[in-house]
Amino acid sequence: MYRYDEFDHGFVTSRVAQFRDQVERRLSGELTEDQFKPLRLMNGVYLQLHAYMLRIAVPYGTLSSRQLRMLGHIGRTYDRGYGHFTTRQNLQFNWPALKDIPAILDDLASVEMHALQTSGNCIRNVTTDHFAGAAADEIADPRPYAEILRQWSSIHPEFSYLPRKFKIAVTGAPKDRAAIQVHDIGLELKRGPDGGIGFAVYVGGGQGRTPMIAHKVRDYLPEEDLLAYVEAIMRVYNLHGRRDNKYKARIKILVHETGAEEITRQIEAEFVEVKKTELLRLPDEEIQRITAYFAAPDLAPKPARSGAFEAAKADSAAFAAFAENNVTPHKAPGYGVVTVSLKPIGGIPGDATDVQMEVVADLADAYSQSEIRVSHEQNLVLPHVALDDVPALYAKLAEHGLATGNAGLVTDIIACPGLDYCALANARSINIAQDLSNRFGAPERQKDIGELKIKISGCINACGHHHVGHIGLLGVDRRGEEVYQITLGGSGDETASVGALVGPGFTGDQVVDAVETVVDTYLKLRQGPDETFLSAVRRLGQQPFKEALYGAA
Amino acid sequence: METRAPYAHDHPAAAVRAVRDDEDSMTETADANLPLWRNGRFEADEWTRAGEGEAVSEGPALLPLVRFLAERDALAARNAPIGVVVEPGEAIEELAPHLDRVSLVVLTFPKYADGRSMSSARLLRQRYGYKGELRAAGDVLIDQMPLMRRCGFDSFEVVNGPTRAQLAAGKWPDVPFYYQPTGASQQVEIPAGTRPWARRPG
Numbered sequence: 175m176y177r178y179d180e181f182d183h184g185f186v187t188s189r190v191a192q193f194r195d196q197v198e199r200r201l202s203g204e205l206t207e208d209q210f211k212p213l214r215l216m217n218g219v220y221l222q223l224h225a226y227m228l229r230i231a232v233p234y235g236t237l238s239s240r241q242l243r244m245l246g247h248i249g250r251t252y253d254r255g256y257g258h259f260t261t262r263q264n265l266q267f268n269w270p271a272l273k274d275i276p277a278i279l280d281d282l283a284s285v286e287m288h289a290l291q292t293s294g295n296c297i298r299n300v301t302t303d304h305f306a307g308a309a310a311d312e313i314a315d316p317r318p319y320a321e322i323l324r325q326w327s328s329i330h331p332e333f334s335y336l337p338r339k340f341k342i343a344v345t346g347a348p349k350d351r352a353a354i355q356v357h358d359i360g361l362e363l364k365r366g367p368d369g370g371i372g373f374a375v376y377v378g379g380g381q382g383r384t385p386m387i388a389h390k391v392r393d394y395l396p397e398e399d400l401l402a403y404v405e406a407i408m409r410v411y412n413l414h415g416r417r418d419n420k421y422k423a424r425i426k427i428l429v430h431e432t433g434a435e436e437i438t439r440q441i442e443a444e445f446v447e448v449k450k451t452e453l454l455r456l457p458d459e460e461i462q463r464i465t466a467y468f469a470a471p472d473l474a475p476k477p478a479r480s481g482a483f484e485a486a487k488a489d490s491a492a493f494a495a496f497a498e499n500n501v502t503p504h505k506a507p508g509y510g511v512v513t514v515s516l517k518p519i520g521g522i523p524g525d526a527t528d529v530q531m532e533v534v535a536d537l538a539d540a541y542s543q544s545e546i547r548v549s550h551e552q553n554l555v556l557p558h559v560a561l562d563d564v565p566a567l568y569a570k571l572a573e574h575g576l577a578t579g580n581a582g583l584v585t586d587i588i589a590c591p592g593l594d595y596c597a598l599a600n601a602r603s604i605n606i607a608q609d610l611s612n613r614f615g616a617p618e619r620q621k622d623i624g625e626l627k628i629k630i631s632g633c634i635n636a637c638g639h640h641h642v643g644h645i646g647l648l649g650v651d652r653r654g655e656e657v658y659q660i661t662l663g664g665s666g667d668e669t670a671s672v673g674a675l676v677g678p679g680f681t682g683d684q685v686v687d688a689v690e691t692v693v694d695t696y697l698k699l700r701q702g703p704d705e706t707f708l709s710a711v712r713r714l715g716q717q718p719f720k721e722a723l724y725g726a727a
Numbered sequence: 728m729e730t731r732a733p734y735a736h737d738h739p740a741a742a743v744r745a746v747r748d749d750e751d752s753m754t755e756t757a758d759a760n761l762p763l764w765r766n767g768r769f770e771a772d773e774w775t776r777a778g779e780g781e782a783v784s785e786g787p788a789l790l791p792l793v794r795f796l797a798e799r800d801a802l803a804a805r806n807a808p809i810g811v812v813v814e815p816g817e818a819i820e821e822l823a824p825h826l827d828r829v830s831l832v833v834l835t836f837p838k839y840a841d842g843r844s845m846s847s848a849r850l851l852r853q854r855y856g857y858k859g860e861l862r863a864a865g866d867v868l869i870d871q872m873p874l875m876r877r878c879g880f881d882s883f884e885v886v887n888g889p890t891r892a893q894l895a896a897g898k899w900p901d902v903p904f905y906y907q908p909t910g911a912s913q914q915v916e917i918p919a920g921t922r923p924w925a926r927r928p929g
């Protein structure tokens with residue numbers, strides 16, 4: 175993992191000191207809420223429906239056990255004993271008192287964390303594949319590049335007042351678990367014609383009220399040019415992105431309105447100029463130096479097949495389901511990447527109690543090289559677990575309600591905070607997720623349905639990523655009533671697509687039945703258990719689902 | 728932490744400044760007659776604005792970009808300094824070929840959250856090598872000023888009361904660890920450690 179040096183420590187402590195002063199000026203009344211707003215937003219403090227919310231950056235979703243333990247401590251000391259992991263690999267505390275926030279930031283700084291650039295119209299926390307550095311299909315670890323981008327974008331003087339927020343995602347594997355094509359910039363690590371490392375660069379993807387799949391502007395960018403190229407994109411966007419309408423201000427609209435070809439030309443022209451200055455060229459030694467922080471851990475060699483693991487599977491159906499869904503192949507034979515589901519049946523997606531955070535931290539120390547990941551699917555991941563250890567790990571997780579074997583299945587639902595917390599919401603999201611989870615919770619049923627991603631947003635801002643849900647639910651307001659629209663066929667992976675609206679929405683009372691109708695229709699029409707929900711929707715189109723939901727036209 | 732806001736260094740545009748009272752005591756007062764924050768203190772503005780169709784008066788004259796471009800030859804015949812105001816939507820590239828005739832560029836911020844002039848400033852300094860006075864005008868607030876300076880601004884038209892009060896009190900809310908070289912900064916910034924992108928104030 176990356177470790178702060180003196181410079182990084184100096185940066186964060188100096189920033190916290192500055193914010194402490196601003197909080198004190200707010201508490202004393204010297205600053206009005208209006209004057210305080212831009213300052214708090216730069217430090218991750220939002221004002222929600224009922225209270226302030228603090229959003230903590232988990233850079234590229236990587237945490238050490240020490241950091242996760244600190245998050246548990248903060249949840250217990252300053253919040254109501256839990257935290258909420260978000261779809262941006264971050265953590266939110268929903269109930270901190272403003273006066274405590276500087277102390278929380280001090281605690282975070284002590285474990286090399288902060289809440290910077292988790293809000294505001296700046297370059298936000300850079301996200302990556304939650305299996306980075308462990309997945310068997312990886313070309314290179316994306317985290318060193320994400321770390322370089324994180325540093326370079328921190329309080330960037332030119333790019334802190336962009337037209338709108340800006341999100342960058344990096345994947346190191348051809349199987350895209352970071353949803354790069356629905357980000358403002360998506361970077362895919364690849365080998366170049368010269369055998370070197372570089373990136374395919376995508377620009378202009380996004381969700382929100384106008385979902386768009388990104389355009390590839392560069393098929394291969396050598397790694398040394400990463401910052402120069404990103405700077406060129408940022409400058410074109412900063413100068414030309416729309417500022418007249420907040421809903422048209424993301425770079426996707428600029429790309430759309432300018433045309434992909436013209437925007438590519440502008441970016442490339444700007445890049446030529448930026449590159450000339452040499453200021454942003456990444457020297458190989460420095461990339462190596464940062465990459466060394468992320469070196470693969472020394473894992474004791476193991477046979478590919480683990481007797482203990484296989485025996486436990488044969489023994490218990492629940493463990494077998496866990497092994498099948500929550501354990502992904504690791505680069506190293508005999509190891510697995512374990513997903514710790516924060517989606518217990520009927521629970522609140524993404525919530526973890528202080529004790530759960532501490533338990534996972536302890537288990538990471540015991541079984542996973544003290545490392546944890548946060549996934550954008552709102553789960554935790556233990557990236558380096560020997561298959562031999564999975565049964566013992568499973569038993570401990572089960573004691574704390576963390577052993578649900580549903581990763582990637584129908585109950586592994588993403589939901590935004592919705593009307594329970596969010597001031598912008600039209601509808602609740604969490605209760606719908608809970609109802610769906612209860613409806614489909616039976617293990618055999620989930621197994622039968624197979625891979626199915628349901629994603630729920632409480633309003634058009636799409637924080638629940640409903641556009642890329644295989645089934646997406648969007649809360650809308652219909653004359654004062656909470657209504658949910660259903661979209662089908664979205665996907666955030668390397669085959670990215672935006673889901674299509676299937677028809678008129680359903681009320682909170684009807685929507686779970688409606689989703690069940692969709693799922694049953696799939697089960698009836700699929701060509702076999704190997705045809706996933708997404709493949710079936712792509713083959714069948716909307717019609718059979720429409721008919722099932724609304725009757726034959 | 729600095730007790731006094733920085734940049735007491737000589738201003739490149741000092742040569743064109745009109746004669747004014749140079750007593751040190753004026754740094755204490757946030758006098759409205761001294762609209763500019765420059766050289767680490769409040770200073771008077773020696774420039775006269777000439778909008779579209781207005782007569783260009785004697786002495787240093789400040790014109791909108793469009794007018795400057797249209798009348799630049801006639802303006803060059805005057806024997807007084809010329810300044811140009813560039814709004815965020817205007818292309819700084821258009822001014823670039825004529826910078827040798829210009830002693831002041833004013834870039835505006837219609838709202839503090841409109842960061843376009845940050846890019847224009849950097850382009851002027853870094854790409855086009857502009858050495859004259861570069862002024863920020865409009866919604867200029869204390870929290871953006873350190874960033875503005877790093878993008879190349881060296882003077883600031885400050886209207887906002889709390890900002891003026893904080894400047895007068897010597898506040899300059901900088902986080903003195905920079906993760907990016909701008910090639911435009913109006914303060915000395917030296918490389919820090921092995922990362923080529925990291926800088927400390929010199």
Ligand code: SF4
Nearest residue numbers: 590596599632633637
């Ligand atoms: S999608 Fe809407 S309701 Fe949900 S968190 Fe985002 S803004 Fe709030």
